[in-house]
Amino acid sequence: xxxxxxxxxxxxxxxxxxxxxxxxxxxxxxxxxxxxxxxxxxxxxxxxxxxxxxxxxxxxxxxxxxxxxxxxxxxxxxxxxxxxxxxxxxxxxxxxxxxxxxxxxxxxxxxxxxxxxxxxxxxxxxxxxxxxxxxxxxxxxxxxxxxxxxxxxxxxxxxxxxxxxxxxxxxxxxxxxxxxxxxxxxxxxxxxxxxxxxxxxxxxxxxxxxxxxxxxxxxxxxxxxxxxxxxxxxxxxxxxxxxxxxxxxxxxxxxxxxxxxxxxxxxxxxxxxxxxxxxxxxxxxxxxxxxxxxxxxxxxxxxxxxxxxxxxxxxxxxxxxxxxxxxxxxxxxxxxxxxxxxxxxxxxx
Numbered sequence: 001x002x003x004x005x006x007x008x009x010x011x012x013x014x015x016x017x018x019x020x021x022x023x024x025x026x027x028x029x030x031x032x033x034x035x036x037x038x039x040x041x042x043x044x045x046x047x048x049x050x051x052x053x054x055x056x057x058x059x060x061x062x063x064x065x066x067x068x069x070x071x072x073x074x075x076x077x078x079x080x081x082x083x084x085x086x087x088x089x090x091x092x093x094x095x096x097x098x099x100x101x102x103x104x105x106x107x108x109x110x111x112x113x114x115x116x117x118x119x120x121x122x123x124x125x126x127x128x129x130x131x132x133x134x135x136x137x138x139x140x141x142x143x144x145x146x147x148x149x150x151x152x153x154x155x156x157x158x159x160x161x162x163x164x165x166x167x168x169x170x171x172x173x174x175x176x177x178x179x180x181x182x183x184x185x186x187x188x189x190x191x192x193x194x195x196x197x198x199x200x201x202x203x204x205x206x207x208x209x210x211x212x213x214x215x216x217x218x219x220x221x222x223x224x225x226x227x228x229x230x231x232x233x234x235x236x237x238x239x240x241x242x243x244x245x246x247x248x249x250x251x252x253x254x255x256x257x258x259x260x261x262x263x264x265x266x267x268x269x270x271x272x273x274x275x276x277x278x279x280x281x282x283x284x285x286x287x288x289x290x291x292x293x294x295x296x297x298x299x300x301x302x303x304x305x306x307x308x309x310x311x312x313x314x315x316x317x318x319x320x321x322x323x324x325x326x327x328x329x330x331x332x333x334x335x336x337x338x339x340x341x342x343x344x345x346x347x348x349x
Contacts, residue, residue, distance in 0.1 A: 003167060003168055010033070012224060012237050012240055013223055014034045015170075015227030015230075016039060017040065020231060020284075023039075023059055028234050032238050033239075033240070036068065039069045041071065042057050044073025044079045045073065049085060058086060059272065063090075068140070070095040071083060071097065080128055087137055091137065098121060099143045112144045115144065118160070125161050133165070139167060143170070144171070146175050149177065155195050158200075169192060169196065170200075173205070200221050201224065202223070202224050203224070207236075208240075233288070233289075252329045252330040254330075255328060262316060262320070266282055266309075275309050287300050293330070
């Protein structure tokens, strides 16, 4: 699919997730089959741009294009300045956050709280589009179905955003009120797709090749965006790619390959965060990789007490060496029933 001047290689996207989709995670997902990845949200507050957190989120060293950066805020002028700030630092696509349900974001009327004030939301969209236009940078929008069940206004906002110049719209199939509870619904995504001509991306509960195929068919969406299901399972993108192309499933990855992927991920993670933060922020990624694997609970308890990167790396390597003696491949992912497994090409050297 095409987004502005960019031809995207496929229609499998990595969702922006604060504290998760940093540069090492995005690069890994792209390597394993994702065609597009959006950064963690970057604040529009200029007084925070020089903080270590924002500096890390604006770091795109070695990242393959197109580089998409999500910005969050409530003031049109500041959002326009944030767009220009990130373009100066390598952003090739700017995404507006109108979907985050977190209280600390919504309490400041940012994220999905903007869906309650359509006038302000569209003023922000217009300001960001105007700031990006001279640079030839496309603007995209991520939102929810609405603020609450009684106020689902995604279709109206999508139509207004398209008129304002937004070139792609991603819709998470829940209201802000739902958070991540219950099941995502896709009727609203389908309604948005029917109402606009720009590409529409379906998001929410896409956790298996079957679900990706079903959501694409049900909504007519141009792409699917995968978030939580990729945590600790970044190879889900190649699994979905293969299933959509062949109707058959790849076998789960070899234990040796997952060991190599995780160790490389950790090295990249430490290089971005440094020793002190790196060993601590890596714990959640390790826990996601190890979820449901034999002996993982006891290992995680021990690993969470480690405060040295080298010690953490050795522990993870040792765990997978022991696991490799018990099994060749990871168990079939519990999210889906997977008959007719096929071998896949290795991605490790």
